[in-house]
Amino acid sequence: MCRQPGPPKVIGVTLVIVDAANVVGSVPDGWWRDRAGATARLRDRLPGDLRLPEVPKPWRIVMVVEGAARGVHGSDDVETVAAQGEGDDTIVELVRAAGEPCVVVTADRGLRARVTDLGATVVGPSAARRSTGTH
Known part of the structure; x- marks a missing residue:
């Protein structure tokens, strides 16, 4: 189970779950095309x-994809999980099943409440963008 408050403190791998739709949608750069x-x-x-x-490293980065992005596959450094239904429900299930510390990257208020209730730490989409202010 994930823990709260604050960043995970255990030795090992930190699971970082990225709400891809929310992070992509947080910047109006034409992503909808x-x-x-x-x-x-x-x-x-x-x-x-x-x-x-x-958040201590190493990280295991898992990006939850949904809708038109469901076909995006993982890479050597980022795993993808295709949501069969709502991406938020898939993220909650990943947090619930985690046997390691976890962090969820999202700005979705409803999802934030659901995963923090399970002990996850939540950070906003800006954590997934270059610190130079570009996206």
Whole structure:
């Protein structure tokens, strides 16, 4: 089970679950014209752009994809899980099943409440973007 409050403190791997639709949708850069492409770009940027200074490494990055982006596959550094229904429900199930500390990257208020109730730490989408202010 994930723990709260604050960042995970256990030795081992920290599970970082990224709400891909929420993170992609947090920047009005035309993502709606190519949701799968925007999600694939996020996947490719995550290993270098993810900023979680309070969260110990190593990280296991899992990106939950849904809808038109459901076909985006993982990479060497980022796993993907295709939501069969709502992405939020899939994220909650991943948090519930986690046997390791976890952090969820999302701005979705309802999802934040659901996963923090399970002990996850939540950070906003800006943690998944370059600190230079670009996206």
